[in-house]
Amino acid sequence: MTTSIEAGxxxxxxxxLALHAEHARFAQVNGLAARYHSDVAPFxxxxxxxxxxxxxxxxxxxxxxxxxxxxxxxxRPGPGWRVERSVPGVQLVDVALRAEPDPALVVLTADDVAEILQLIARTQPGPYLRRTIELxxxxxxxxxxxxxAMAGERLRPPGWTEISAVCTDPAHRGRGLATRLIRAVAAGIRARGETPFLHTGAANVTAIRLYEKIGFALRRTVDFTAYSRRP
Incomplete structure (x- = not known):
């Protein structure tokens, strides 16, 4: 497992890199541009x-x-492109997380997608589509x-896996559910010899504090930006 922030x-x-490795089966590639299938992820x-x-x-x-x-x-839009909107975020990596399986958790499947989307709509952790569960x-x-509550794996560049969709219904917060989920998801990632990382909005200070408390460290700031082609 990689533990150095600078190693990443x-x-x-x-x-x-994920679209050219573990997630190649979800990729559409055109030269120096790539995307996920539109029903899998919006990236x-x-x-x-x-x-x-x-x-x-x-x-x-x-x-x-x-x-x-x-x-x-x-x-930084390329020639002929413009910025439509941008959300500042942060990227954190596992440096001291206590990863551990949790037998009380359930593995979610395609049969759970309708209920997953309802939870996502209530909690707004970020994009989640009907086939995201396949990632x-x-x-x-x-x-x-x-x-x-739920959490899972999203981007998988070589040697790393992103923990994503970390969310808890508002009526059930304050019980440590997110921490349990992160540690259990990380246990599966570590078992493959990979290192967990994650993203969140820079304004989500509550989440950032939790991630740092349980063993993640800030690697860099990162923007999530929508671009469009100029007319």
Missing amino acids: RVLDNPAW HALGDPDDPRAWDDLCAFVPPGEQVLLAGLGE GTYLGIRDEGKLV
Whole structure:
């Protein structure tokens, strides 16, 4: 397992590398541009954001008037593109997390997607689509049969796996459910010899404090920016 923050240069462009490795089966690639299937994840990626050819290749996925979501470019649109909106975020990596399986958690499957989407709508942890569950293992906690908390695996660049969709129903917060889920998801990641990492909004100070408390450390700031082609 990688433990050094500086060892994670692969995390400078995790979506691109994941789409050319573990998640190649979900990828659409056009030269220096790539994207996930539209029902799996909303993310696009560029092999070299400083190369104008990458932005030209991206045009194949983004008709005029539509937007594309790219992360970590510092709001630097390529020629013929413009920024529509941007959300500042942070990227954290596991440096001292206590990862441990939790037999009380349930493995979520495609049969749970409708209920997952309801929980996502109530908690707004970030994008989650009908086939997102195919990206990795997702674990949940049920209370009287109702799904009240979940977390799972999203981006998988070589040597790393992103923990994502960490959310708890507002009526069940304050019970340590998110911590249990993160530790259990991380146990599966560690078992593959990979290192957990995650993203969250820079304004979500409560989540950042929790992640740092349980063993994550800030690696870098990162923007999540929507771009569109100029008319």
